[in-house]
Amino acid sequence: MDILREASLGCPADLLQRGPPVAAVFKDVYAAWVPACRRVTANTFSSELTELVANTMLVQRISSINAVSVMCKEINLGADVDDVSPAVGKDERLGSKLLQAGVGFGGSCFEKDIRNLAYLAKELHLDINEDQRQRFARRVVRELNGSLRGKKIVILGFTFKDGTNDTRNSIAVHVIKDLASEMRQEIAVFDPGCAAADILEEVRRIGLSTVQMERVKISAGWRWCIRGPSAACILTPWRQFHGRGLGNRPTRPAKTAKSGAHVFAARGPDGSLRELSILEIE
Known part of the structure; x- marks a missing residue:
């Protein structure tokens, strides 16, 4: 999904005030290869927060199934993460993507975005x-x-x-x-x-x-x-x-x-x- 900002950070002040028209222009650009159902227009902070939340939720899935794999091995009662994962994926609310146990996640974005979202939650004292x-x-x-x-x-x-x-x-x-x-x-x-x-x-x-x-x-x-x-x-x-x-x-x-x-x-x-x-x- 592509988030089209109403106005991009770093743009001149007069361009920022014309946020929605600018977003409309970018919609036309993206229309060449991104279906309309996958294009969302949002203000700058909403689009930035969307990236943080999406990456954090992806990491939660990866980390959760990796934790399950450790449980299966450490509890030593015969449970197999390769049995648990596809069974969990059958739940329509969850789906099967990113439910394969592995050696963790890498890259610069996931770690950065997790820390940013965790900082926001801590500052707001959220439970x-x-x-x-x-x-x-x-x-x-x-x-x-x-x-x-x-x-x-x-x-x-x-x-x-x-x-x-x-x-x-x-x-x-x-x-x-x-x-x-x-x-x-x-x-x-x-x-x-x-x-x-x-x-x-x-x-x-x-x-x-x-x-x-x-x-x-x-x-x-x-x-x-x-x-x-x-x-x-x-x-x-x-x-x-x-x-x-x-x-x-x-x-x-x-x-x-x-x-x-x-x-x-x-x-x-x-x-x-x-x-x-x-x-x-x-």
């Missing part, structure tokens, strides 16, 4: 998975004028993914813990894939106070759950919560949780928090 959950909770509070006092928050989806009843280490339990520290009126939770008793048991494990636990209400049905909320947070993308796909407006009329209520999706196509205008319950 990605935990930070993402905390940022989500903070965003909900911020969108509701900085306070949950006296407000009802709905959590739709508690399992760690749709299509399962497994609630272990789900996103929802961490978000509930963060939101519970606010003086909200109530946190109502509903998931169509698991029993209310299982949800309650998992919530009890996160160490909420007695008062906080009293304000967490587990619902066996969605109708009671969505009565009068200030916000609804979709934390598991069950299809019944939002039309055909998370973040997409349903194609038929939808029932709203409440006029003026905020509806948040935990994961948009780009992984970011998205505010949705409607909530559909089938």
Whole structure:
């Protein structure tokens, strides 16, 4: 994939201001041998960051399969990386590329880009998975004028993914813990894939106070759950919560949780928090 910068570093100031037209010219140049589906236009920093991220992810695959090869040899239980690698590659989410164990990676770009991205992460004090959950909770509070006092928050989806009843280490339990520290009126939770008793048991494990636990209400049905909320947070993308796909407006009329209520999706196509205008319950 070729990233076409809107303006290149080192160009005169007047040319930098004409970034998009310059990118259009380069698109025409690349069109001779690069298909349109593989051309992306981005600003300068996005294009630079793309290179860092792409090379780092490639190195992660190489390093991971090499680590597996060491495990196979050192554990000495008969596992063979040449069996593990093709089996892992059958997973459509992963694919089979760069899953061959070897002697590591070389070249100047990989090492340089890893160090650059690691430096950025260190400077930002990132613990990605935990930070993402905390940022989500903070965003909900911020969108509701900085306070949950006296407000009802709905959590739709508690399992760690749709299509399962497994609630272990789900996103929802961490978000509930963060939101519970606010003086909200109530946190109502509903998931169509698991029993209310299982949800309650998992919530009890996160160490909420007695008062906080009293304000967490587990619902066996969605109708009671969505009565009068200030916000609804979709934390598991069950299809019944939002039309055909998370973040997409349903194609038929939808029932709203409440006029003026905020509806948040935990994961948009780009992984970011998205505010949705409607909530559909089938």
